[in-house]
Amino acid sequence: MRIAELAERSGVSAASIKWYVSEGLLPAGERTGYNQTSYDDDHLARLRLIRSLIEVxxxxxxxxxxxxxxxxxxxxxxxxxxxxxxxxxxxxxxxxxxxxxxxxxxxxxxxxxxxxxxxxxxxxxxxxxxxxxxxxxxxxxxxxxxxxxxxxxxxxxxxxxxxxxxxxxxxxxxxxxxxxxxxxxxxxxxxxxxxxxxxxxxxxxxxxxx
Amino acid sequence: MRIAELAERSGVSAASIKWYVSEGLLPAGERTGYNQTSYDDDHLARLRLIRSLIEVxxxxxxxxxxxxxxxxxxxxxxxxxxxxxxxxxxxxxxxxxxxxxxxxxxxxxxxxxxxxxxxxxxxxxxxxxxxxxxxxxxxxxxxxxxxxxxxxxxxxxxxxxxxxxxxxxxxxxxxxxxxxxxxxxxxxxxxxxxxxxxxxxxxxxxxxxx
Structure with missing residues (x-):
């Protein structure tokens, strides 16, 4: 999925997702083309875990x-x-x-x-x-x-x-x-x-x- | 006491003390002259409490x-x-x-x-x-x-x-x-x-x- 879909399904903004990647909490997505990155269900599960640790x-x-x-x-x-x-x-x-x-x-x-x-x-x-x-x-x-x-x-x-x-x-x-x-x-x-x-x-x- | 002594006795930097005052965690000291402020033991006790809540x-x-x-x-x-x-x-x-x-x-x-x-x-x-x-x-x-x-x-x-x-x-x-x-x-x-x-x-x- 694209970052917009990952953001919508996880409830985490695209900016925060990029920040978690740069900080090493979340693995980078797969580059699938110029200025385009693909994420999968593992990224979604990981984001839910990160949010749980921080917010709750x-x-x-x-x-x-x-x-x-x-x-x-x-x-x-x-x-x-x-x-x-x-x-x-x-x-x-x-x-x-x-x-x-x-x-x-x-x-x-x-x-x-x-x-x-x-x-x-x-x-x-x-x-x-x-x-x-x-x-x-x-x-x-x-x-x-x-x-x-x-x-x-x-x-x-x-x-x-x-x-x-x-x-x-x-x-x-x-x-x-x-x-x-x-x-x-x-x-x-x-x-x-x-x-x-x-x-x-x-x-x-x-x-x-x- | 002056802010330098308060900082030394509490282990909290003068900059942090000023920040806690501006944020409303610590009451302001008493102005005793131009560019000079006096703090007492209540400020010291309060600073120890603030540090405990944040650090520990x-x-x-x-x-x-x-x-x-x-x-x-x-x-x-x-x-x-x-x-x-x-x-x-x-x-x-x-x-x-x-x-x-x-x-x-x-x-x-x-x-x-x-x-x-x-x-x-x-x-x-x-x-x-x-x-x-x-x-x-x-x-x-x-x-x-x-x-x-x-x-x-x-x-x-x-x-x-x-x-x-x-x-x-x-x-x-x-x-x-x-x-x-x-x-x-x-x-x-x-x-x-x-x-x-x-x-x-x-x-x-x-x-x-x-």
């Missing part, structure tokens, strides 16, 4: 590019789960403190988790604790044990879903990791607001404690 | 502005919890489908939650379901019941924390909502990656199912 997952274009590159890595037929996870977390500007890393690792040990030292989530979680400390709000870290129990339920469901797609081929499994990880964060954030309202109503009789 | 919470400057405006709202002494939540979720471009809204509302009802129709989390979660459908991956919605159980644990811990700061005054309580909501999403995302690695090791013997 809230990723920047740069982060979406990193996530897709990790999922495309041919050395990892099902997508490099940890690589995708790393790329989809906000980049941590400075290494977190040893104290915060130790506190998060302690929580993991108490849950009986097997997590290697370089796990990007460990670094991201420790960076949040550092920020609580810098804001003088160490008390907020009291949520850690409850959050750890919660994400255990989440991770079990996540790995269940990945397991079920192992037979569907590498493209499907990689998509599961990308979509399930990035959009899964957005799904959790949405459900969390719903549960917060409900819990606030239960305790204070109103959706807001004010 | 992964918010855009525009989203951070919305979150701070909701928390500053004088009609809501403890911050407008739902307003803050809404501002900190990625904006949903188009209204989600009635079918996805119904599916998410069904999950909430099965959990016994009290959630009003306009809850921003409900809209955000339904938008994710729509995206799963558009990508031909309706199977990913199978995680919904497990995610709902998980966020119930999260919300209980969140409201516990807010309850404990109700006596500390409106500024502290508003900060709890802002920091706890936005950085809490980042903390959950980090812990989720750790639990995913652990669950993957438990089932596949490796951190990645490839």
């Amino acid at each position: 997952g809230g990723l920047s274009v740069a982060a979406a590019k990193d996530v897709l590159a990790a999922a495309d890595d041919p050395d990892h037929p099902f997508g490099n789960t940890l690589g995708v996870a790393q790329a989809s977390l906000p980049r941590v500007a400075a290494p977190p403190s040893a104290e915060s890393l130790r506190r998060v690792a302690d929580v993991a040990r108490r849950q009986g988790w097997t997590v290697h030292d370089g796990n990007p989530g460990l670094v991201a979680a420790a960076a949040v604790l550092d920020r609580y400390l810098a804001l003088g709000r160490d008390d907020l870290a009291a949520v850690l044990p409850a959050y750890a129990r919660a994400v255990e339920l989440v991770a079990e469901a996540d790995i269940d879903t990945i397991s079920k797609t192992l037979d569907a081929g590498p493209a499907t499994a990689a998509q599961t990791v990308v979509v399930g990880t990035v959009l899964g964060d957005a799904l959790l954030a949405g459900l969390r607001r719903m549960a917060q309202e409900s819990e606030s109503v239960r305790r204070f009789g109103t959706g807001s404690p004010s | 919470g992964g918010l855009s400057v525009a989203a951070a502005k919305d979150v701070l405006a909701a928390a500053d709202d004088p009609d809501h002494p403890f911050g407008n919890t739902l307003g803050v939540a809404q501002a900190s979720l990625p904006r949903v471009a188009a209204p989600p489908s009635a079918e996805s809204l119904r599916r998410v509302a069904d999950v909430a009802r099965r959990q016994g939650w009290t959630v009003h129709d306009g809850n921003p989390g409900l809209v955000a979660a339904a938008a994710v379901l729509d995206r799963y459908l558009a990508l031909g991956r309706d199977d990913l919605a199978a995680v919904l019941p497990a995610y709902a159980r998980a966020v119930e644990l999260v919300a209980e811990a969140d409201i516990d924390t807010i309850s404990k700061t109700l006596d500390a005054g409106p500024a502290t309580a508003a900060q709890t909502v802002v920091v706890g909501t936005v950085l809490g999403d980042a903390l959950l995302a980090g812990l989720r990656r750790m639990a995913q690695e652990s669950e993957s090791v438990r089932r596949f013997g490796t951190g990645s199912p490839s």
